Amino acid sequence: MTAVLAPFTAIGRSVIALMTMIGSVALFVWGAVSHIFRPPFYGREFLSALFNIGWLSLPVVGMTAIFTGGALALQIYDGSSRFSVESVVPQIVAIGMVRELGPVLVGLMVAARVTSSIAAEIATMKVTEQIDALVTLSTHPMKYLAAPRVLAAVLVVPALVGIGDIIGIYGGFLVATENLGFNPATYVRNTADFLQLNDIVSSLVKGAVFGGIAAVMGCYYGMNSGRGAQGVGQATKSSVQAAAVLILAANFLLTSLFFSS
């Protein structure tokens, strides 16, 4: 009888563990968000997070965007030439970068660079009792560690996405005008004429959501890490995995929300 029930027991345990985690993350998000609006405010930590998440991510975001934009132009040119509609390259590069690739790639790059760094830093602080020390020094760890990082990510990742979009479109422009024979002025005009406000707004909103996910996952897994070096490693790995999957899931939901009609 026990052997028959074993698979159901395992499924039940997994479902309970998943539900527990969802509840735990939801409470964590609520805690972090509520601390953003309640004093005291740690301005120095916020500015430091803004610098780390925003400014220091610029090189990787720029490199990712320019190569992706260039590759996208080549792919679209090759595909569209089969139907003799090569002239759509500027429009498709623009819409592809702004609506999808810009926000998703920036979100994933931020997850790789920022989520891992936040998780590893906070997990190390936990393992070395620095978080306990914060509490004994009358400082709430959620307020001091999580709230500034989450707020900074929500504010600065949309800016990164905007910059990534522009650099990506520029990558497509370079390839199209240098290799594929497009006229620069026409390329720019077609791009500008085709993009709508809704495309840009959706891109920036996605950036804010993805930034929030990246920071929350880093803080959550860091604060809930296990002991020792293995605990720090596990927290870092899990945070990046969770952030990447949630970013892709959120991207689908937001795309449905913005463009389902």
Add this chain to the structure above:
Amino acid sequence: MIQFDNVHKSFGPKKVLQGVNLSIAKGSSMVIIGGSGTGKSVMLKSVLGLITPDSGTISVDGHDARTEDRDAFLARFGMLFQGAALFDSMTVWQNVAFRLLRGRLKRPKAEAREIAIEKLRRVGLTPDVADLFPSELSGGMQKRVGLARAIAAEPEIIFFDEPTTGLDPIMSGVINDLIREIVVEMGATAMTITHDMTSVRAIADEVAMLHGGVIQWSGPVAQMDNSGDPYLTQFIAGSAEGPIEAVR
């Protein structure tokens, strides 16, 4: 006064505290001893709210530790952690003055730095250490900085978690003497956790031994060697023979 009344705490199936009763008088220095994993740190962290007991009460000056205003409650405490727990992104003086740079005890930056340097001097460190980062210090120096941070806001109650672990005997002696001097000088209530019997003799007014989740013995340090308690006698002797199992 710190009072533990029938405090229980389990982690999963492991029952760590199983009815701890203990009083620590105001202004006295209590040292908790006991084997590894017996729950000494759990006791200490329970007072600060870092761990929530399953049942029982912990009160400080007659007020339940869980119902007090957290900020005001924690402002009365200082703590030296086992590994010092210094914030590695901050310089030494910023670590020491952490409490004085933010929150209800906030002071102007120059004044906070001045106080930090004075506290560093008090623990035997020169002002040139102030602008170094914790990673640039030896273990003994880190402990001293941790001690300076613990006393920076002049707390009424100071906790010391394994203050001499990992230090050589000479540095251990220095830290023990510093702790004793500071506790006497400030008139603070102290609660220390240690395995180091030299520390116990140097720091303690009172000693309590935690074993099997309860306080096995407690009394003045002067009576420790003649307690007649087989557990305490074995622990002091560091012998494998006796009621405490060597393999746990």
